[in-house]
Each structure stands twice: as C-alpha cells, then as structure tokens.
Amino acid sequence: MNRGRWLFRAIVVIVVLVLPLLFESTYARHILVSSGIFILLSLGLNFIMGYMGQTPFGYPVFFGLGAYTTALGFTYLGTDFWTGLIAAPIVAGIFGFLIGYPSLRLRGPYFAIVTLAFAEIVALILNNWVSFTRGSMGISGIPHPKIIIPGLIDFTFNHELKWYYLVVIICAFYLLVNHRLIHSYAGEAWLAIRENEDLAEAVGIHTFKWKMISFVIGAMMGGMAGCIYAHYYTIASPDLVGFYYITTIFAMVIIGGRGTLLGPVLGAILFTAVPEYLRAAKTMRLVIFGLIMLLSIIFMPQGLNGLVNDIRERFRRR
Amino acid sequence: MSSFLFQKMELFLQQLVNGLVIGIIYSLVAIGLTVIYGIFDIINMTQGTFFMIGAFAAYFLTKNLGVSYFLSIPLAMIITGVMGILVERSSVRTLRGQQNIVFLLSTMGLMVLLENLALVLWGATPRQLPSPFAPEPVVFLGVFLTRQKIFLFLCATVMILLVKRFIKGSRLGRSMRAVATDQNTAALMGIDVNRVFIATFGIGAGLSAAAGVLLGPIFDIEPAMGHLTLIKAFIVVIMGGMGNITGAFYCGLILGVAESMGAGYINVDYKDAFGLIIMILVLLFRPQGLLGKGGLR
Amino acid sequence: MASLQVKNVSRYFGGVAALSEVNFGLSPGEIVGLIGPNGAGKTTLFNVITGFSKPSRGQVLYEGRVISDLAPYEIASLGIIRTYQKTSIFPVLTVAQNIAIGHHRQNQPGIWSALLRTQAHHTERQESETGIKEILDFLSMDWAKDYTAQNLSYGDQRKLEIAIALSARPKLLLLDEPAAGLNPEETNGLMEVIKKIQERGITILVVEHHMKLVMRICERIVVLNYGKKIAEGTPAQIQNHEEVIKVYLGEEVEEQT
Numbered sequence: 098m099n100r101g102r103w104l105f106r107a108i109v110v111i112v113v114l115v116l117p118l119l120f121e122s123t124y125a126r127h128i129l130v131s132s133g134i135f136i137l138l139s140l141g142l143n144f145i146m147g148y149m150g151q152t153p154f155g156y157p158v159f160f161g162l163g164a165y166t167t168a169l170g171f172t173y174l175g176t177d178f179w180t181g182l183i184a185a186p187i188v189a190g191i192f193g194f195l196i197g198y199p200s201l202r203l204r205g206p207y208f209a210i211v212t213l214a215f216a217e218i219v220a221l222i223l224n225n226w227v228s229f230t231r232g233s234m235g236i237s238g239i240p241h242p243k244i245i246i247p248g249l250i251d252f253t254f255n256h257e258l259k260w261y262y263l264v265v266i267i268c269a270f271y272l273l274v275n276h277r278l279i280h281s282y283a284g285e286a287w288l289a290i291r292e293n294e295d296l297a298e299a300v301g302i303h304t305f306k307w308k309m310i311s312f313v314i315g316a317m318m319g320g321m322a323g324c325i326y327a328h329y330y331t332i333a334s335p336d337l338v339g340f341y342y343i344t345t346i347f348a349m350v351i352i353g354g355r356g357t358l359l360g361p362v363l364g365a366i367l368f369t370a371v372p373e374y375l376r377a378a379k380t381m382r383l384v385i386f387g388l389i390m391l392l393s394i395i396f397m398p399q400g401l402n403g404l405v406n407d408i409r410e411r412f413r414r415r
Numbered sequence: 416m417s418s419f420l421f422q423k424m425e426l427f428l429q430q431l432v433n434g435l436v437i438g439i440i441y442s443l444v445a446i447g448l449t450v451i452y453g454i455f456d457i458i459n460m461t462q463g464t465f466f467m468i469g470a471f472a473a474y475f476l477t478k479n480l481g482v483s484y485f486l487s488i489p490l491a492m493i494i495t496g497v498m499g500i501l502v503e504r505s506s507v508r509t510l511r512g513q514q515n516i517v518f519l520l521s522t523m524g525l526m527v528l529l530e531n532l533a534l535v536l537w538g539a540t541p542r543q544l545p546s547p548f549a550p551e552p553v554v555f556l557g558v559f560l561t562r563q564k565i566f567l568f569l570c571a572t573v574m575i576l577l578v579k580r581f582i583k584g585s586r587l588g589r590s591m592r593a594v595a596t597d598q599n600t601a602a603l604m605g606i607d608v609n610r611v612f613i614a615t616f617g618i619g620a621g622l623s624a625a626a627g628v629l630l631g632p633i634f635d636i637e638p639a640m641g642h643l644t645l646i647k648a649f650i651v652v653i654m655g656g657m658g659n660i661t662g663a664f665y666c667g668l669i670l671g672v673a674e675s676m677g678a679g680y681i682n683v684d685y686k687d688a689f690g691l692i693i694m695i696l697v698l699l700f701r702p703q704g705l706l707g708k709g710g711l712r
Numbered sequence: 713m714a715s716l717q718v719k720n721v722s723r724y725f726g727g728v729a730a731l732s733e734v735n736f737g738l739s740p741g742e743i744v745g746l747i748g749p750n751g752a753g754k755t756t757l758f759n760v761i762t763g764f765s766k767p768s769r770g771q772v773l774y775e776g777r778v779i780s781d782l783a784p785y786e787i788a789s790l791g792i793i794r795t796y797q798k799t800s801i802f803p804v805l806t807v808a809q810n811i812a813i814g815h816h817r818q819n820q821p822g823i824w825s826a827l828l829r830t831q832a833h834h835t836e837r838q839e840s841e842t843g844i845k846e847i848l849d850f851l852s853m854d855w856a857k858d859y860t861a862q863n864l865s866y867g868d869q870r871k872l873e874i875a876i877a878l879s880a881r882p883k884l885l886l887l888d889e890p891a892a893g894l895n896p897e898e899t900n901g902l903m904e905v906i907k908k909i910q911e912r913g914i915t916i917l918v919v920e921h922h923m924k925l926v927m928r929i930c931e932r933i934v935v936l937n938y939g940k941k942i943a944e945g946t947p948a949q950i951q952n953h954e955e956v957i958k959v960y961l962g963e964e965v966e967e968q969t
Contacts, residue, residue: 150516152516152519152520154523199698199699202699205514205515205516205519206458206515206519207653207698209458209519210649210653210694211695211698213646214646214650214694215691215695218688221685221687221688225685340642344523344527347520347523348524348527351520380531380535381531381535383527383530383531384527384532386524386527387525387526387527387528387529387531388524390520390523390524390527391506391524391525391528394510394517394520394521394524395506395510395521398517
C-alpha cells in the first residue's frame, strides 16, 4: 500500500515536470501558468476558510496588495521580483493583521461582510489616489524577473515555459507549508476552532490568537501570489481586488473542496483551464461558476475532492 | 454676509435632501434584508440582484409593453417577488438546517449567476428608465428637487409604513414574528412556516425591486447596479440592528445623509468609503446596532 | 485555602436576575454537587466561573486570585475545565483527535517548530500520543480510538466529553449534567469514573438532576433556586432540608430511578 502511494506520487511529479513540454502552443502553457497562480490563491483562501472555518469575502484584497507592493516598489524604488517576493507577503501579512484584528472578533456572516468592506475601501483608494497608484489604469511595465550573476548567468523569466517551472516550485512550497502546518498541533487548534469554537476555548485554546495567525498566513499567501501575478502579466490594477477574483477564487475552493489540499488545486486547474479552453468570455464564465457553485453547495458539499474520495473508497471496497 | 450664510444653508439643505432621497432607497433594500435575516437567520446576498431585476423588469414593461411607469412599480415588485420566492425555494429551502456559512455561499452563488446572466442577456451598457414626470426641478427653500425624487420619497415612505403595519397587525405578520423568535416552537404551534417563508422572501424581493424602479429614472440602470446597493444595505442593517425594521428605516436615511454630506464637504470620490467606515466602527464598538436589540420589530 | 471561591456573584440579563448573590466555596479534592430546578441558574453559574459570562456583581476567585475578568481560555489554562449540558464534542473528528485537542494547551512549541519540523515539534507529537493513550486507558476507551466521534453511541459521546476535559489536565472539573440521558448501567459507570477522577486529586463540581447520583458521590451539595442559594450541606442535611423538599416536591419523585 505504501509503495503504491510513492509510485503514484512519483508519477504525479513526473507528469507535472513534463507537462508543458507536451504542449507546444504558448497559449496552452500560459493556461498552465495562470492555473498555477490561481492554485496559490486557492490554497491561501482554503487555509483560512477550509481549515479555520471563516469566510473572508474580502480575501483578494491581499492579492491586490501583494501585486501593488511589488508594482509600487518597482515604480518608486526600482525593486525587482525577488525583493517583491519577500516584501509582498510581508505587506500583505501586515494588512492581514490590521484587518484581522477588528474583523476576527465577529462571527460568520459579519466577518465575511467586514472583510468585503475593507476590500472595497482598498479598491477605492487604489482607484482614486491617482498620484500614487495611477488610479484605475493601474501600474504597467513591471519587468520580468531576472537572475543575473555577472559572468556566469543571465537568465530572464520571459517565456511561459520558464514561468511554469517557477510557479511549480512556488506551488510546491505552498503545499509544503500547508501540509506541515496542518499536520501539527497548530492544525489541531484550527480544526478545533472550525468544528466547535466554544469547546476549543473551554479547553484552553486561545481562539482569537489562532484565528489571527491563520488569517495572517492566508494573507501572506495571497500577497505572494499577487507579486507573481504582477511580474508575469507585467501589470497591477485595482480590479485584482474586485468581484471577478472574489467570485472565482471562492468558486474554486468551494467546488474543489474546502478543507483539503487537493480540492483547491483541482478547483483552480479546472476552473482556469476549462473556461480558457472553451474561450468563454469572462461574463459567461461567471454565470457558470455561480451555477456550479450553487449546485455544488447543495449536492456536493465536499466538492470535487469529496467526489474523488468517494470514487477511491469504492475502489478500495472492491 | 447674510447672503454668504444663506448660500451655506442652501448647500447644506441641498445635500441633506439629496441624502434623504438616496437614503430611503437604502432603507427599502435594507428592510428586505433585515426581515429575511430576522426571521430565517439567512444573509441574502441576492438582495442587490432583486434591486436590479426590479429596475430591468420595469424597463422592459414600460419600453416593450407600453405599461405606464406607475403600474410598472407593483408589476415589477410582483415579478421580482415571484422570482425571488422560486429561486430561494430551490436553493435555500433545500439547505434547511445547515450552518449560516452555507447560506452565505449559496446565495452568493445565486447572485453571481443571476447578475452575470443579466450581463450576458442585456449587456453592460447602461439604459435609461424614463420618468413620467417633467424633468424641470421644483425649487423649495433654495433646494432643487425633481418631481421624481419627491414621488420616490413619498412612495417609499408609504411602502415602509405599510410593511410595518402588516408585520405588526396582520395574522401573517404575527406568524412572521413568531418564527423570528423561535422557528421550531412556531412550527409546533401550528404556524405554517412555508407561508411565512414565502411572505418573507416576497416582501424582501418586492421592496428591493420597488427601490430599483423608483431610483431607475434618476440613475442609469445596468446589471451591476445591485452590487454597491447590497453593501450599502448591509451597512444599514448593521447600523440599525438585524431584524429591526424601524432601525433600518432611520439608519438608511442617516447613511444617505452621511454619504451626501461627506461627498459634498469632504471628498466626493471617496463617498462610498464613509458608509464602510461607519459600518466597521459600529461592528467594533456596538455590534448590536446603534438602535438595536434583537428580534423582529 | 479554598480552591474556588464564588463571592456574592450576581448576574443580570436585562431586568432578570439569573444569579443573585451566590456565595460558596470549594476545597481542593472534594466532590460538590450543584442542584436546583430547571432555570435555577446552574448553567449560568458555570458560565460565570469559566469566563463565558461575566458577573454583574461579585467575583470568582481561584486559589486566592480573582479570575472573573479573565478570558475563557485563560481560565482553562489555570486548570478549570468544564463539560456542557448538551453534548459538546468535535463531531467529524476521530476520538483520538478529539482528545488530542483537549491536550493542546499542555505543550505549544510554536509555529516555526511546525514549519521547520524541529525536535520540539516531534516531542510534542510524541507527548500528545502518550497523553491520548493514557486517557483512553483511564476510561477504557481504547477500542474507540479511530472512530469518528459522531458515530459513537450517545453514552460514549458523553464519555468522550469527559475524556476531552480530562486530557486538558484539569485541577478543577466542572461537569454539567453528565448523567443526562444515560441508562442505569452507564450511570453507574459514570459514578465510578467520577470517583476515579477524584482519586487523582481533581476537585469536582457536578450539576445534576439525577438525585441518586448526587446523593451517592457528593460530599457536599449546594442548592440553587431562582438564582439564589437556598441551602448548602451534606447529602443527609440536604435531604432533610425543609426548603429543598418544598422546592423539589413532585420533581424528586420522578427523578428517582
């Protein structure tokens, strides 16, 4: 049984490494990179929503903040991708702390709306403080990352293929972090808070502190994703905080299956690749997302991941 | 000197009046939201969508069927109300007994579906819902008011009073209040929870739709118009206390005026932020609402 | 020194006094019963002691220090652990996971240790395993280790509640109607468990309606009615107390199984 598992994992790793080479078209590779970025976002949201059990509607605010951190850093300080990779999660984390501190005192729906309110405020500022943020047009011309060691290496991430592997590495990093945190005493605390917050508090778990930690980590994940977005698409704009992203990321996590690691990954891949492949317009995409989101909540509360598990169970029973 | 003061007064009154007009629209939508939450503990994310559907229903009724504007109001309310009931019946009813988060997500899915369907069907270009009134403003105490705005305010106030009366006085209204207090006990006492459900969502959707039709001629209508209105309605409900109809009424007006004053005196670009900041403050320091206590009042 | 001291505690909800100048103490290691008709304020008192509710007047002291202004998790950290009237567990988790959560506050190595998988992390996991085993042994529940909590029988779920509370290493254990819904065999088992817990030196305060259990295992009994303490004494004293009999007339006849 164990050997089977390792074999399966090895196959997955090989497939992941080889995948982009199977597709010659730049467009297909672009879809892969795009899915990758959404995987990062879904994992981040899932960390807060799936494990701790809170629903932050305003989550993409961290995505936007991360993107703008690196964008503004480039514009005013001339920083590059690698600085942004560190600065973006830090800035997002700080905002996570600031937003989380008042919001996490509130339960369920109130928390959801307040985070949305914060997101709207940030969006308003990004749109209106034109002298600083360039307003609704956003910041463009953000450079691709480079690795330069004079005399030895001069490597620019200007090609979808190179980006793919970079994103894969970062996805692996996210998965590792997620996995380690969840399978530890910290993960138990979050589970306890999600399943029965009062009881958790009654046995000595400082629920507020743990909620804050989870929120800040989720925020940092969103922030880093934002940095990657900014340097890949070379722009940062206020719509990153907007409704399209809110809906899409939520749909991915819910339909994929929250509270698991595979779920958001599946959700992200499916809901980036399929609509792109079908060349569905953004609006039509959202109609279908909304419908599937609704149906999945009613009929498939464990998401696609639950479905996969059900199928696995049936196989095992044979 | 006195004319300077006069001007200041006029500006103030103008902002006040504008604020009241938009405020009562917020109240209408918020009342629907607060009634649904007060009775069923459900946060209805589609409340803004009903606002939009009402406006579009009136648009098509007046444009394509030649119905008069005044008639389109109740018709749009009925159409939206029925739609609201059907749609919630399928998604909300099937999820009875689950946690709040589930309803939050399901109504959100519904909202996304309906709003974008509207976008696909009707396009994003804003349209004009024509007003039956003459556009020349009426001037009163130096304040400019269109007849549409006056009509809007009167009509909305009447509706709110009627709803309040209905919930206080009628049998169905009392049933609603009973279910709000304790759903299980109410059911055991023989109250038809289904009827209450229909009434609640019908009122919620209907009021929202009315707001859309009333405001339609003043601002252009387009599929995304429900968005911001939903958030504003939330702010009002939080300010006034969940389930508090009178609270929603007054706080809607307060929000409208606050926004108007903020836009006029501080900064018009950040107008929407004022309400958000108020909401955050209320949630931090007085989460039960400025006027609030529990229950359906 | 009394371990727990409830001093003149009153708790108002609106105009209603759920608790009215309640005064009593617990000495280390004793088992005290808290009885009274429904609505007498027993669960409210539990909420006040454990910090889920703040007293409108009066104070609660533990080992000489005021705890009524502390957050629930802080009070739990002092060793005051409670169970709930309505079964409160982590339904979708396994029994082992349930108990592990109770064990949580014993060892908190920090986030970085989890991320970097340091020795501290591994030690903590080890200690958690050991702790879980010990509790399962103590309550003879080894067989249930991997069961999903919500699939347990009602009686076993209530046992799980106590297991979770015990794994939090309480010094003072507050049990809220632990016998509710148990059949006579399970009730006897419960009484033995409570005695075993006392043998470990844990002070116990039990709210119960099951009179036989209360009279059998409690050394002292406090009686509440309408938020006021109306009597305090040994089981014999309480059984013969005039006012208690008046209050319970009719109720006690049905409670005696």
